[in-house]
Amino acid sequence: MNYQILKNIVDAELQRFETISEEEWAYKISSEKWSKKEILGHLCDSALTNIRRFVVTQYKENDNIVYDQDFWVKAQNYQNVPFSEVIGLWKSLNLQIVHTVENIPDEALQRTCDTTKTVPQAFTLEYIIQDYIDHLQYHLKAI
Incomplete structure (x- = not known):
């Protein structure tokens, strides 16, 4: 698949x-709200989690792959990381996602993964990829 939109x-x-x-x-x-740097850090955490989903779902369906976004942002301490490093990490992770999703065979796009924290629900890999892009764009509006 062509995910040039993500590269753009x-x-x-x-x-x-x-x-x-x-x-x-x-x-x-x-103190309860994320800074722009922490929002970008959250997008790095999202990218890390989704890379795992994009790869694992190709060989193991219906795995439950979730994360606690607030804990991850706090644990990674993005607020005290130089912003240039957070930007570099975000760039690298998203370029890796482009490489990863462009190499997913079309037939694997209908394989499923559970991304929920409560009631199990399976989503296709195709849906999860689009949801990742939508989530990314949503949070970038806050930066």
């Missing part, structure tokens, strides 16, 4: 990120 998002956002100051990356409206 990465390229466009990297240019936009250059216009954001270090202070803006680190600013938190409140």
Whole structure:
């Protein structure tokens, strides 16, 4: 499959990120809300989790692959990581996702994975890939 849209998002956002100051990356409206840097860190965590889904689902269906997003952001301590490192990680992970999804055979796109934390529910790999892109775009609007 061709996921050039994801590559285009990465390229466009990297240019936009250059216009954001270090202070803006680190600013938190409140202690409970994520900074722009933490939002991008969350997108790194999402990418890590989804790479696992994209690979594992090709050989093992209906695995339950989830993560606690707030715990991951706190555990990774993105707020105290230089913003350039978080950007570099985000770029690398998303370019890896492009390589990974472009190599998924079409017949594997209908294999399923459970991404829920409560009641088990299976989603096709094709759906999970599109949901990843939608989730990415949703959070990028907050940066």
